[in-house]
Amino acid sequence: MDPVERELRLYRRLCLFVGAVYLVWWLAVEGLLPHAYNPLPGRLGVVVAIWAITGASYASAWVRIHITLLWTCGLWLLTAHYFYLFYENAGDINWVVGSFITVTAVTLGMMSRAALLAYSAFAAALAIVVVVELPGMHQSVFIPGLLTVLLQANLGMHSRLAVMRDLAVSTVELRRINAQLTRSNLDLQRFAYIASHDLQTPLRSIASFVDLLRSTYSDKLDARGQDWLARTGTSVEHLQTLIRDLLEYARVDAESPSFGPVAMRDVFDRATGLLDAEIRESGATITAGELPEVIGDRAQLVQLVVNLLGNAVKYRGTQPPKVHLTATARDDEWLFELRDNGIGIAPKHHQQVFEIFKRLHDQKTYPGTGIGLAICRRVVDRHGGKIWVESTAGEGSGFFFTIARTQR
Amino acid sequence: MSDVRPVILLAEDNENDVELTKLGFQRAKLDVDLRHVSNGEECMAYLAREPLPDVLLLDLNMPRMDGLEVLQEIGKDPKLAHLVVVVLTSSKADEDVMRAYKLRCSSYLVKPINFDAFAAMIQGFGAYWFGLATLPPRN
Numbered sequence: 001m002d003p004v005e006r007e008l009r010l011y012r013r014l015c016l017f018v019g020a021v022y023l024v025w026w027l028a029v030e031g032l033l034p035h036a037y038n039p040l041p042g043r044l045g046v047v048v049a050i051w052a053i054t055g056a057s058y059a060s061a062w063v064r065i066h067i068t069l070l071w072t073c074g075l076w077l078l079t080a081h082y083f084y085l086f087y088e089n090a091g092d093i094n095w096v097v098g099s100f101i102t103v104t105a106v107t108l109g110m111m112s113r114a115a116l117l118a119y120s121a122f123a124a125a126l127a128i129v130v131v132v133e134l135p136g137m138h139q140s141v142f143i144p145g146l147l148t149v150l151l152q153a154n155l156g157m158h159s160r161l162a163v164m165r166d167l168a169v170s171t172v173e174l175r176r177i178n179a180q181l182t183r184s185n186l187d188l189q190r191f192a193y194i195a196s197h198d199l200q201t202p203l204r205s206i207a208s209f210v211d212l213l214r215s216t217y218s219d220k221l222d223a224r225g226q227d228w229l230a231r232t233g234t235s236v237e238h239l240q241t242l243i244r245d246l247l248e249y250a251r252v253d254a255e256s257p258s259f260g261p262v263a264m265r266d267v268f269d270r271a272t273g274l275l276d277a278e279i280r281e282s283g284a285t286i287t288a289g290e291l292p293e294v295i296g297d298r299a300q301l302v303q304l305v306v307n308l309l310g311n312a313v314k315y316r317g318t319q320p321p322k323v324h325l326t327a328t329a330r331d332d333e334w335l336f337e338l339r340d341n342g343i344g345i346a347p348k349h350h351q352q353v354f355e356i357f358k359r360l361h362d363q364k365t366y367p368g369t370g371i372g373l374a375i376c377r378r379v380v381d382r383h384g385g386k387i388w389v390e391s392t393a394g395e396g397s398g399f400f401f402t403i404a405r406t407q408r
Numbered sequence: 409m410s411d412v413r414p415v416i417l418l419a420e421d422n423e424n425d426v427e428l429t430k431l432g433f434q435r436a437k438l439d440v441d442l443r444h445v446s447n448g449e450e451c452m453a454y455l456a457r458e459p460l461p462d463v464l465l466l467d468l469n470m471p472r473m474d475g476l477e478v479l480q481e482i483g484k485d486p487k488l489a490h491l492v493v494v495v496l497t498s499s500k501a502d503e504d505v506m507r508a509y510k511l512r513c514s515s516y517l518v519k520p521i522n523f524d525a526f527a528a529m530i531q532g533f534g535a536y537w538f539g540l541a542t543l544p545p546r547n
Contacts, residue, residue, distance in 0.1 A: 197498075197499065201422060201469075201498060202424075204428075204498065204519065205422075205424035205425070205428070207521055207522055207523070208424075208428050208522065209424075209428075209523075211522050211523035211524060212431065212523055215523075215524075240521055
Protein backbone atom coordinates (compact mmCIF):
# COMPACT_ATOMS: atom_id res chain seq x y z
CA MET A 1 0.00 0.00 0.00
CA ASP A 2 1.45 3.37 -0.89
CA PRO A 3 2.02 5.93 1.88
CA VAL A 4 -0.88 8.16 0.84
CA GLU A 5 -3.35 5.29 1.06
CA ARG A 6 -1.89 4.16 4.35
CA GLU A 7 -2.18 7.60 5.86
CA LEU A 8 -5.75 8.02 4.63
CA ARG A 9 -6.70 4.73 6.18
CA LEU A 10 -5.09 5.80 9.45
CA TYR A 11 -7.01 9.08 9.51
CA ARG A 12 -10.28 7.33 8.81
CA ARG A 13 -9.75 4.82 11.57
CA LEU A 14 -8.74 7.57 14.00
CA CYS A 15 -11.83 9.59 13.13
CA LEU A 16 -14.03 6.59 13.75
CA PHE A 17 -12.16 5.88 16.97
CA VAL A 18 -12.34 9.44 18.26
CA GLY A 19 -16.03 9.64 17.43
CA ALA A 20 -16.63 6.37 19.22
CA VAL A 21 -14.64 7.48 22.26
CA TYR A 22 -16.60 10.71 22.33
CA LEU A 23 -19.87 8.83 22.25
CA VAL A 24 -18.79 6.33 24.90
CA TRP A 25 -17.56 9.14 27.14
CA TRP A 26 -20.89 10.89 26.82
CA LEU A 27 -22.71 7.70 27.76
CA ALA A 28 -20.34 7.14 30.69
CA VAL A 29 -20.84 10.63 32.02
CA GLU A 30 -24.60 10.31 31.51
CA GLY A 31 -24.65 7.07 33.43
CA LEU A 32 -22.08 7.68 36.18
CA LEU A 33 -22.40 11.42 36.80
CA PRO A 34 -26.10 12.20 36.40
CA HIS A 35 -25.78 15.81 37.61
CA ALA A 36 -22.94 16.79 35.32
CA TYR A 37 -23.47 19.11 32.42
CA ASN A 38 -23.84 16.68 29.56
CA PRO A 39 -25.73 18.17 26.60
CA LEU A 40 -26.65 15.64 23.95
CA PRO A 41 -26.97 17.81 20.79
CA GLY A 42 -23.59 19.53 21.11
CA ARG A 43 -21.67 16.39 21.93
CA LEU A 44 -23.53 14.26 19.42
CA GLY A 45 -23.01 17.00 16.84
CA VAL A 46 -19.27 16.58 17.23
CA VAL A 47 -19.49 12.81 16.80
CA VAL A 48 -21.64 13.24 13.69
CA ALA A 49 -19.24 15.85 12.30
CA ILE A 50 -16.24 13.60 12.77
CA TRP A 51 -17.96 10.58 11.24
CA ALA A 52 -19.36 12.71 8.42
CA ILE A 53 -15.85 13.74 7.44
CA THR A 54 -14.78 10.11 7.49
CA GLY A 55 -17.62 9.25 5.15
CA ALA A 56 -16.92 12.25 2.95
CA SER A 57 -13.35 11.06 2.49
CA TYR A 58 -14.69 8.11 0.50
CA ALA A 59 -16.75 10.30 -1.77
CA SER A 60 -14.72 13.44 -2.22
CA ALA A 61 -11.18 13.72 -3.56
CA TRP A 62 -10.96 17.20 -2.02
CA VAL A 63 -11.59 15.75 1.41
CA ARG A 64 -8.98 13.05 0.82
CA ILE A 65 -6.32 15.49 -0.27
CA HIS A 66 -7.05 17.93 2.54
CA ILE A 67 -7.61 15.34 5.24
CA THR A 68 -4.62 16.53 7.24
CA LEU A 69 -5.88 20.12 7.13
CA LEU A 70 -9.36 19.08 8.21
CA TRP A 71 -8.05 16.92 11.00
CA THR A 72 -5.72 19.61 12.28
CA CYS A 73 -8.40 22.29 12.05
CA GLY A 74 -10.74 20.07 13.93
CA LEU A 75 -8.12 19.47 16.55
CA TRP A 76 -7.41 23.14 17.04
CA LEU A 77 -11.10 23.99 17.24
CA LEU A 78 -11.68 21.26 19.73
CA THR A 79 -8.71 22.30 21.83
CA ALA A 80 -9.74 25.94 21.88
CA HIS A 81 -13.27 24.96 22.74
CA TYR A 82 -12.12 22.82 25.61
CA PHE A 83 -9.99 25.52 27.03
CA TYR A 84 -12.91 27.89 26.71
CA LEU A 85 -15.05 25.40 28.54
CA PHE A 86 -12.29 25.01 31.08
CA TYR A 87 -12.36 28.70 31.72
CA GLU A 88 -16.11 29.12 31.42
CA ASN A 89 -17.21 26.08 33.16
CA ALA A 90 -14.80 24.43 35.55
CA GLY A 91 -17.56 22.03 36.48
CA ASP A 92 -17.37 20.51 33.07
CA ILE A 93 -13.85 19.36 33.85
CA ASN A 94 -14.65 15.75 33.29
CA TRP A 95 -15.43 16.56 29.66
CA VAL A 96 -12.44 18.71 29.18
CA VAL A 97 -9.97 16.30 30.66
CA GLY A 98 -11.40 13.15 29.19
CA SER A 99 -11.87 14.18 25.60
CA PHE A 100 -8.89 16.44 25.48
CA ILE A 101 -6.54 13.71 26.59
CA THR A 102 -7.96 11.36 23.99
CA VAL A 103 -7.71 13.81 21.17
CA THR A 104 -4.23 14.95 22.05
CA ALA A 105 -2.87 11.50 22.55
CA VAL A 106 -4.32 10.35 19.29
CA THR A 107 -3.17 13.37 17.35
CA LEU A 108 0.41 13.31 18.48
CA GLY A 109 1.25 10.83 15.77
CA MET A 110 -0.42 12.78 13.02
CA MET A 111 1.30 16.07 12.56
CA SER A 112 4.58 17.25 11.18
CA ARG A 113 7.26 18.02 13.71
CA ALA A 114 6.80 21.78 13.40
CA ALA A 115 3.04 21.58 13.80
CA LEU A 116 3.46 19.17 16.67
CA LEU A 117 5.84 21.47 18.54
CA ALA A 118 3.59 24.43 17.94
CA TYR A 119 0.58 22.54 19.11
CA SER A 120 2.33 21.25 22.21
CA ALA A 121 3.49 24.77 23.06
CA PHE A 122 0.00 26.06 22.49
CA ALA A 123 -1.63 23.41 24.60
CA ALA A 124 0.90 23.80 27.42
CA ALA A 125 0.65 27.55 27.42
CA LEU A 126 -3.12 27.53 27.42
CA ALA A 127 -3.28 24.92 30.12
CA ILE A 128 -0.94 26.85 32.41
CA VAL A 129 -2.70 30.11 31.77
CA VAL A 130 -6.17 28.78 32.36
CA VAL A 131 -5.28 26.75 35.40
CA VAL A 132 -3.22 29.45 37.07
CA GLU A 133 -5.28 32.47 36.16
CA LEU A 134 -8.65 30.80 36.29
CA PRO A 135 -11.26 33.24 37.60
CA GLY A 136 -9.42 36.44 36.83
CA MET A 137 -8.39 35.70 33.27
CA HIS A 138 -9.90 37.93 30.66
CA GLN A 139 -11.05 36.26 27.48
CA SER A 140 -9.45 38.86 25.21
CA VAL A 141 -5.95 37.75 26.32
CA PHE A 142 -6.80 34.29 25.24
CA ILE A 143 -7.39 35.19 21.62
CA PRO A 144 -4.07 36.82 20.53
CA GLY A 145 -2.12 34.00 22.14
CA LEU A 146 -4.28 31.50 20.37
CA LEU A 147 -3.90 33.21 17.02
CA THR A 148 -0.10 33.37 17.23
CA VAL A 149 0.28 29.73 17.96
CA LEU A 150 -2.31 28.87 15.35
CA LEU A 151 -0.18 30.65 12.78
CA GLN A 152 2.95 28.73 13.75
CA ALA A 153 1.24 25.39 13.62
CA ASN A 154 -0.39 26.33 10.35
CA LEU A 155 2.96 26.88 8.70
CA GLY A 156 4.19 23.50 9.81
CA MET A 157 0.98 21.90 8.74
CA HIS A 158 0.97 23.51 5.33
CA SER A 159 4.39 22.31 4.42
CA ARG A 160 3.28 18.79 5.18
CA LEU A 161 -0.03 19.31 3.44
CA ALA A 162 1.66 20.57 0.30
CA VAL A 163 3.90 17.56 0.19
CA MET A 164 1.01 15.23 0.81
CA ARG A 165 -1.10 16.84 -1.85
CA ASP A 166 1.65 16.71 -4.43
CA LEU A 167 2.34 13.17 -3.46
CA ALA A 168 -1.33 12.24 -3.73
CA VAL A 169 -1.68 13.83 -7.13
CA SER A 170 1.53 12.51 -8.54
CA THR A 171 0.87 9.01 -7.19
CA VAL A 172 -2.55 8.97 -8.79
CA GLU A 173 -1.08 10.28 -12.03
CA LEU A 174 1.72 7.76 -11.91
CA ARG A 175 -0.69 4.92 -11.36
CA ARG A 176 -2.82 6.00 -14.28
CA ILE A 177 0.15 6.28 -16.64
CA ASN A 178 1.47 2.96 -15.42
CA ALA A 179 -1.85 1.25 -16.07
CA GLN A 180 -1.99 2.79 -19.51
CA LEU A 181 1.51 1.63 -20.34
CA THR A 182 0.84 -1.87 -19.09
CA ARG A 183 -2.27 -2.04 -21.23
CA SER A 184 -0.62 -0.79 -24.37
CA ASN A 185 2.40 -2.97 -23.78
CA LEU A 186 0.19 -6.00 -23.45
CA ASP A 187 -1.68 -5.05 -26.60
CA LEU A 188 1.57 -4.64 -28.45
CA GLN A 189 2.87 -7.98 -27.29
CA ARG A 190 -0.32 -9.74 -28.17
CA PHE A 191 -0.41 -7.94 -31.50
CA ALA A 192 3.13 -8.94 -32.38
CA TYR A 193 2.46 -12.51 -31.33
CA ILE A 194 -0.82 -12.89 -33.16
CA ALA A 195 0.43 -11.03 -36.22
CA SER A 196 3.49 -13.21 -36.50
CA HIS A 197 1.37 -16.30 -36.04
CA ASP A 198 -1.26 -15.33 -38.57
CA LEU A 199 1.31 -14.21 -41.08
CA GLN A 200 2.82 -17.68 -41.13
CA THR A 201 -0.16 -19.29 -42.84
CA PRO A 202 -0.27 -17.42 -46.15
CA LEU A 203 3.51 -17.31 -46.09
CA ARG A 204 3.66 -21.06 -45.91
CA SER A 205 1.31 -21.23 -48.90
CA ILE A 206 3.53 -18.94 -50.94
CA ALA A 207 6.72 -20.77 -49.97
CA SER A 208 5.20 -24.17 -50.69
CA PHE A 209 3.75 -23.26 -54.08
CA VAL A 210 6.97 -21.57 -55.11
CA ASP A 211 8.76 -24.77 -54.10
CA LEU A 212 6.31 -26.81 -56.14
CA LEU A 213 6.68 -24.51 -59.15
CA ARG A 214 10.42 -24.87 -58.99
CA SER A 215 10.34 -28.62 -58.67
CA THR A 216 7.53 -29.31 -61.15
CA TYR A 217 7.62 -26.58 -63.77
CA SER A 218 11.11 -25.10 -63.82
CA ASP A 219 11.83 -26.94 -67.07
CA LYS A 220 8.92 -25.05 -68.64
CA LEU A 221 10.51 -21.72 -67.74
CA ASP A 222 13.35 -19.96 -69.49
CA ALA A 223 16.44 -18.82 -67.56
CA ARG A 224 14.83 -15.46 -66.70
CA GLY A 225 11.66 -17.11 -65.37
CA GLN A 226 13.73 -19.47 -63.26
CA ASP A 227 15.73 -16.54 -61.94
CA TRP A 228 12.59 -14.68 -60.91
CA LEU A 229 11.22 -17.76 -59.26
CA ALA A 230 14.48 -18.24 -57.37
CA ARG A 231 14.41 -14.63 -56.18
CA THR A 232 10.81 -15.06 -55.02
CA GLY A 233 11.86 -18.16 -53.12
CA THR A 234 14.72 -16.43 -51.30
CA SER A 235 12.56 -13.43 -50.45
CA VAL A 236 9.94 -15.68 -48.96
CA GLU A 237 12.60 -17.44 -46.90
CA HIS A 238 13.83 -14.07 -45.70
CA LEU A 239 10.33 -13.01 -44.77
CA GLN A 240 9.83 -16.23 -42.88
CA THR A 241 13.01 -15.64 -40.90
CA LEU A 242 11.92 -12.09 -40.09
CA ILE A 243 8.56 -13.29 -38.84
CA ARG A 244 10.09 -16.11 -36.86
CA ASP A 245 12.46 -13.66 -35.21
CA LEU A 246 9.65 -11.21 -34.51
CA LEU A 247 7.72 -14.04 -32.93
CA GLU A 248 10.76 -14.88 -30.84
CA TYR A 249 11.04 -11.29 -29.68
CA ALA A 250 7.35 -11.08 -28.91
CA ARG A 251 7.52 -14.29 -26.95
CA VAL A 252 10.39 -13.05 -24.77
CA ASP A 253 8.21 -10.06 -24.03
CA ALA A 254 4.93 -11.85 -23.58
CA GLU A 255 6.00 -14.78 -21.50
CA SER A 256 6.51 -14.02 -17.85
CA PRO A 257 9.90 -15.40 -16.95
CA SER A 258 10.07 -18.07 -14.32
CA PHE A 259 12.87 -17.14 -11.99
CA GLY A 260 14.94 -19.64 -10.15
CA PRO A 261 18.59 -20.31 -9.38
CA VAL A 262 20.54 -20.71 -12.60
CA ALA A 263 24.19 -21.66 -12.92
CA MET A 264 25.66 -19.42 -15.58
CA ARG A 265 28.26 -22.10 -16.26
CA ASP A 266 25.41 -24.40 -17.34
CA VAL A 267 23.95 -21.64 -19.47
CA PHE A 268 27.34 -21.10 -21.10
CA ASP A 269 27.79 -24.82 -21.78
CA ARG A 270 24.32 -25.11 -23.25
CA ALA A 271 24.92 -22.07 -25.46
CA THR A 272 28.20 -23.41 -26.79
CA GLY A 273 26.48 -26.72 -27.40
CA LEU A 274 23.74 -25.08 -29.45
CA LEU A 275 26.33 -23.18 -31.51
CA ASP A 276 28.51 -26.23 -31.98
CA ALA A 277 28.29 -26.22 -35.78
CA GLU A 278 29.15 -22.55 -36.15
CA ILE A 279 31.98 -22.83 -33.64
CA ARG A 280 33.59 -25.77 -35.39
CA GLU A 281 33.11 -24.26 -38.84
CA SER A 282 34.83 -21.04 -37.85
CA GLY A 283 37.52 -22.67 -35.73
CA ALA A 284 36.52 -20.50 -32.82
CA THR A 285 37.94 -20.72 -29.31
CA ILE A 286 35.27 -20.06 -26.72
CA THR A 287 36.36 -19.77 -23.11
CA ALA A 288 34.93 -18.53 -19.85
CA GLY A 289 36.20 -17.55 -16.44
CA GLU A 290 34.44 -18.50 -13.25
CA LEU A 291 30.73 -18.02 -13.69
CA PRO A 292 28.34 -17.52 -10.78
CA GLU A 293 24.91 -18.77 -9.97
CA VAL A 294 22.24 -16.13 -10.57
CA ILE A 295 18.51 -15.83 -10.10
CA GLY A 296 16.91 -15.80 -13.50
CA ASP A 297 14.96 -17.56 -16.22
CA ARG A 298 17.18 -20.28 -17.60
CA ALA A 299 15.70 -20.41 -21.08
CA GLN A 300 15.94 -16.66 -21.55
CA LEU A 301 19.50 -16.54 -20.24
CA VAL A 302 20.50 -19.31 -22.64
CA GLN A 303 18.96 -17.28 -25.46
CA LEU A 304 20.91 -14.22 -24.31
CA VAL A 305 24.24 -16.02 -24.31
CA VAL A 306 23.50 -17.84 -27.58
CA ASN A 307 22.77 -14.55 -29.32
CA LEU A 308 25.89 -12.84 -27.96
CA LEU A 309 28.15 -15.82 -28.65
CA GLY A 310 26.62 -16.33 -32.06
CA ASN A 311 27.33 -12.72 -32.98
CA ALA A 312 30.89 -12.94 -31.67
CA VAL A 313 31.51 -15.93 -33.94
CA LYS A 314 29.54 -14.60 -36.92
CA TYR A 315 31.02 -11.12 -37.08
CA ARG A 316 34.57 -12.33 -37.22
CA GLY A 317 37.45 -10.77 -39.04
CA THR A 318 40.20 -12.62 -40.85
CA GLN A 319 41.43 -14.54 -37.83
CA PRO A 320 39.53 -17.35 -36.14
CA PRO A 321 37.29 -15.96 -33.43
CA LYS A 322 38.45 -15.94 -29.82
CA VAL A 323 35.65 -15.32 -27.35
CA HIS A 324 35.88 -15.05 -23.58
CA LEU A 325 33.11 -14.64 -20.99
CA THR A 326 33.85 -13.29 -17.53
CA ALA A 327 31.81 -12.36 -14.48
CA THR A 328 32.48 -9.77 -11.78
CA ALA A 329 30.57 -9.38 -8.56
CA ARG A 330 29.18 -5.96 -7.72
CA ASP A 331 27.12 -4.82 -4.75
CA ASP A 332 23.66 -5.59 -6.04
CA GLU A 333 24.36 -7.16 -9.41
CA TRP A 334 26.60 -9.40 -11.48
CA LEU A 335 28.54 -7.80 -14.33
CA PHE A 336 29.27 -10.07 -17.28
CA GLU A 337 31.62 -9.29 -20.13
CA LEU A 338 31.80 -11.13 -23.43
CA ARG A 339 34.88 -10.13 -25.31
CA ASP A 340 35.67 -11.08 -28.90
CA ASN A 341 38.32 -10.33 -31.51
CA GLY A 342 35.88 -9.74 -34.34
CA ILE A 343 35.24 -6.79 -36.60
CA GLY A 344 34.15 -4.46 -33.82
CA ILE A 345 31.49 -1.76 -33.85
CA ALA A 346 32.07 1.96 -34.37
CA PRO A 347 30.94 4.09 -31.39
CA LYS A 348 28.26 5.88 -33.40
CA HIS A 349 26.46 2.56 -33.88
CA HIS A 350 26.64 1.43 -30.27
CA GLN A 351 23.03 2.40 -29.52
CA GLN A 352 21.64 1.30 -32.88
CA VAL A 353 22.72 -2.31 -32.73
CA PHE A 354 20.28 -3.04 -29.90
CA GLU A 355 17.24 -1.91 -31.88
CA ILE A 356 14.88 -4.32 -33.59
CA PHE A 357 15.79 -5.19 -37.16
CA LYS A 358 18.58 -2.63 -37.23
CA ARG A 359 21.59 -4.06 -39.00
CA LEU A 360 24.94 -2.66 -39.98
CA HIS A 361 25.61 -5.06 -42.84
CA ASP A 362 23.76 -6.51 -45.82
CA GLN A 363 22.53 -10.08 -46.01
CA LYS A 364 25.33 -11.28 -48.26
CA THR A 365 28.25 -10.20 -46.09
CA TYR A 366 26.76 -11.28 -42.78
CA PRO A 367 23.30 -12.89 -42.83
CA GLY A 368 20.86 -12.10 -40.09
CA THR A 369 17.70 -10.20 -39.25
CA GLY A 370 18.89 -7.78 -36.61
CA ILE A 371 16.76 -9.16 -33.80
CA GLY A 372 19.46 -10.92 -31.80
CA LEU A 373 20.64 -7.96 -29.74
CA ALA A 374 17.12 -6.61 -29.37
CA ILE A 375 16.17 -9.91 -27.77
CA CYS A 376 19.29 -9.71 -25.58
CA ARG A 377 18.22 -6.31 -24.37
CA ARG A 378 14.72 -7.54 -23.58
CA VAL A 379 16.05 -10.48 -21.60
CA VAL A 380 18.49 -8.31 -19.65
CA ASP A 381 15.63 -5.84 -19.00
CA ARG A 382 13.55 -8.63 -17.56
CA HIS A 383 16.41 -9.56 -15.27
CA GLY A 384 16.70 -6.05 -13.91
CA GLY A 385 19.94 -5.30 -15.67
CA LYS A 386 21.53 -3.24 -18.43
CA ILE A 387 23.38 -4.19 -21.56
CA TRP A 388 25.89 -2.15 -23.53
CA VAL A 389 28.88 -2.49 -25.79
CA GLU A 390 32.38 -1.09 -25.72
CA SER A 391 34.10 -1.39 -29.03
CA THR A 392 35.88 0.32 -31.91
CA ALA A 393 35.76 -0.71 -35.55
CA GLY A 394 38.39 -3.29 -36.35
CA GLU A 395 39.33 -4.00 -32.75
CA GLY A 396 36.84 -6.54 -31.46
CA SER A 397 33.98 -5.88 -29.08
CA GLY A 398 33.19 -6.18 -25.41
CA PHE A 399 29.52 -6.76 -24.66
CA PHE A 400 28.64 -6.02 -21.05
CA PHE A 401 25.45 -6.99 -19.27
CA THR A 402 24.31 -6.95 -15.68
CA ILE A 403 21.91 -9.20 -13.85
CA ALA A 404 20.42 -7.98 -10.60
CA ARG A 405 21.17 -10.16 -7.63
CA THR A 406 17.64 -9.98 -6.29
CA GLN A 407 14.78 -10.39 -8.72
CA ARG A 408 11.29 -9.07 -8.26
CA MET B 409 -14.26 -55.46 -53.39
CA SER B 410 -13.54 -53.44 -50.25
CA ASP B 411 -11.29 -50.45 -50.49
CA VAL B 412 -8.14 -51.19 -48.51
CA ARG B 413 -6.78 -47.70 -48.94
CA PRO B 414 -6.54 -45.90 -45.62
CA VAL B 415 -9.27 -43.33 -45.20
CA ILE B 416 -7.99 -40.03 -43.90
CA LEU B 417 -10.27 -37.21 -42.87
CA LEU B 418 -8.56 -33.85 -43.09
CA ALA B 419 -10.13 -31.10 -41.00
CA GLU B 420 -8.61 -27.91 -42.35
CA ASP B 421 -10.17 -24.54 -43.17
CA ASN B 422 -7.44 -23.10 -45.39
CA GLU B 423 -7.93 -24.10 -49.02
CA ASN B 424 -4.25 -23.79 -49.84
CA ASP B 425 -3.28 -26.04 -46.96
CA VAL B 426 -5.82 -28.64 -48.17
CA GLU B 427 -4.30 -28.54 -51.63
CA LEU B 428 -0.77 -28.74 -50.24
CA THR B 429 -1.71 -31.71 -48.07
CA LYS B 430 -3.09 -33.52 -51.12
CA LEU B 431 0.10 -32.75 -53.01
CA GLY B 432 2.10 -33.84 -49.99
CA PHE B 433 0.50 -37.28 -50.04
CA GLN B 434 1.12 -37.48 -53.80
CA ARG B 435 4.75 -36.48 -53.43
CA ALA B 436 5.17 -39.02 -50.62
CA LYS B 437 3.59 -41.57 -52.93
CA LEU B 438 0.97 -42.57 -50.38
CA ASP B 439 -2.21 -43.91 -51.89
CA VAL B 440 -4.90 -42.76 -49.51
CA ASP B 441 -8.58 -41.87 -49.67
CA LEU B 442 -8.33 -38.27 -48.51
CA ARG B 443 -11.59 -36.67 -47.41
CA HIS B 444 -11.94 -33.11 -46.31
CA VAL B 445 -14.04 -30.97 -43.95
CA SER B 446 -13.59 -27.24 -43.41
CA ASN B 447 -14.37 -26.76 -39.76
CA GLY B 448 -15.08 -28.45 -36.45
CA GLU B 449 -18.82 -28.61 -36.90
CA GLU B 450 -18.53 -30.29 -40.28
CA CYS B 451 -16.00 -32.64 -38.75
CA MET B 452 -18.34 -33.75 -35.97
CA ALA B 453 -21.16 -34.11 -38.47
CA TYR B 454 -18.98 -36.38 -40.62
CA LEU B 455 -17.92 -38.44 -37.62
CA ALA B 456 -21.53 -38.92 -36.61
CA ARG B 457 -22.03 -40.92 -39.77
CA GLU B 458 -20.48 -44.32 -40.35
CA PRO B 459 -17.91 -45.40 -41.33
CA LEU B 460 -15.25 -43.62 -39.37
CA PRO B 461 -11.98 -42.63 -41.04
CA ASP B 462 -8.81 -44.48 -40.14
CA VAL B 463 -7.04 -41.29 -39.14
CA LEU B 464 -8.29 -37.81 -38.46
CA LEU B 465 -5.79 -35.12 -39.47
CA LEU B 466 -6.87 -32.19 -37.39
CA ASP B 467 -5.92 -28.54 -37.77
CA LEU B 468 -6.24 -26.49 -34.61
CA ASN B 469 -7.19 -23.10 -36.07
CA MET B 470 -10.63 -23.49 -37.55
CA PRO B 471 -13.65 -21.23 -37.46
CA ARG B 472 -16.92 -22.17 -35.74
CA MET B 473 -15.37 -25.00 -33.76
CA ASP B 474 -11.62 -25.31 -33.48
CA GLY B 475 -9.44 -28.40 -33.25
CA LEU B 476 -9.21 -28.49 -29.48
CA GLU B 477 -12.99 -28.45 -29.14
CA VAL B 478 -13.20 -31.29 -31.63
CA LEU B 479 -10.72 -33.26 -29.55
CA GLN B 480 -12.80 -32.61 -26.49
CA GLU B 481 -16.00 -33.77 -28.17
CA ILE B 482 -14.32 -36.90 -29.50
CA GLY B 483 -13.00 -37.74 -26.06
CA LYS B 484 -16.45 -37.49 -24.56
CA ASP B 485 -18.14 -39.72 -27.14
CA PRO B 486 -17.65 -43.45 -26.47
CA LYS B 487 -18.28 -44.21 -30.14
CA LEU B 488 -15.40 -41.92 -31.17
CA ALA B 489 -12.95 -42.18 -28.31
CA HIS B 490 -10.78 -44.78 -30.08
CA LEU B 491 -10.24 -42.60 -33.15
CA VAL B 492 -6.63 -41.88 -34.15
CA VAL B 493 -6.37 -38.10 -34.14
CA VAL B 494 -3.17 -36.55 -35.45
CA VAL B 495 -3.01 -32.81 -34.96
CA LEU B 496 -1.53 -31.13 -38.04
CA THR B 497 -0.98 -27.46 -37.39
CA SER B 498 1.39 -24.53 -37.78
CA SER B 499 1.62 -23.74 -34.07
CA LYS B 500 4.51 -25.16 -32.10
CA ALA B 501 3.61 -23.16 -29.01
CA ASP B 502 3.98 -25.22 -25.87
CA GLU B 503 0.50 -24.38 -24.63
CA ASP B 504 -1.13 -25.67 -27.80
CA VAL B 505 0.92 -28.86 -27.81
CA MET B 506 0.20 -29.47 -24.13
CA ARG B 507 -3.50 -28.87 -24.47
CA ALA B 508 -3.77 -31.19 -27.47
CA TYR B 509 -2.01 -34.02 -25.68
CA LYS B 510 -4.00 -33.43 -22.52
CA LEU B 511 -7.09 -33.92 -24.65
CA ARG B 512 -5.47 -37.22 -25.69
CA CYS B 513 -4.57 -36.59 -29.31
CA SER B 514 -2.60 -39.49 -30.78
CA SER B 515 0.17 -37.35 -32.15
CA TYR B 516 1.09 -33.73 -32.86
CA LEU B 517 2.66 -32.64 -36.14
CA VAL B 518 3.95 -29.14 -36.84
CA LYS B 519 3.72 -28.14 -40.50
CA PRO B 520 7.20 -27.29 -41.75
CA ILE B 521 7.89 -24.10 -43.63
CA ASN B 522 8.85 -25.50 -46.99
CA PHE B 523 7.13 -28.08 -49.11
CA ASP B 524 9.92 -30.64 -49.37
CA ALA B 525 10.09 -30.91 -45.60
CA PHE B 526 6.31 -31.17 -45.50
CA ALA B 527 6.27 -34.02 -48.01
CA ALA B 528 8.98 -35.78 -46.04
CA MET B 529 6.86 -35.41 -42.92
CA ILE B 530 3.82 -36.88 -44.66
CA GLN B 531 5.98 -39.79 -45.74
CA GLY B 532 7.04 -40.36 -42.16
CA PHE B 533 3.45 -40.05 -41.03
CA GLY B 534 2.35 -42.67 -43.56
CA ALA B 535 5.23 -45.00 -42.77
CA TYR B 536 4.35 -44.93 -39.08
CA TRP B 537 0.56 -45.05 -39.08
CA PHE B 538 0.06 -47.31 -42.10
CA GLY B 539 3.24 -49.34 -41.88
CA LEU B 540 4.43 -49.65 -38.32
CA ALA B 541 1.45 -49.02 -36.07
CA THR B 542 -1.74 -51.01 -35.95
CA LEU B 543 -4.82 -48.91 -36.38
CA PRO B 544 -8.11 -49.57 -34.59
CA PRO B 545 -10.12 -52.15 -36.54
CA ARG B 546 -12.82 -50.87 -38.83
CA ASN B 547 -16.21 -52.22 -37.90
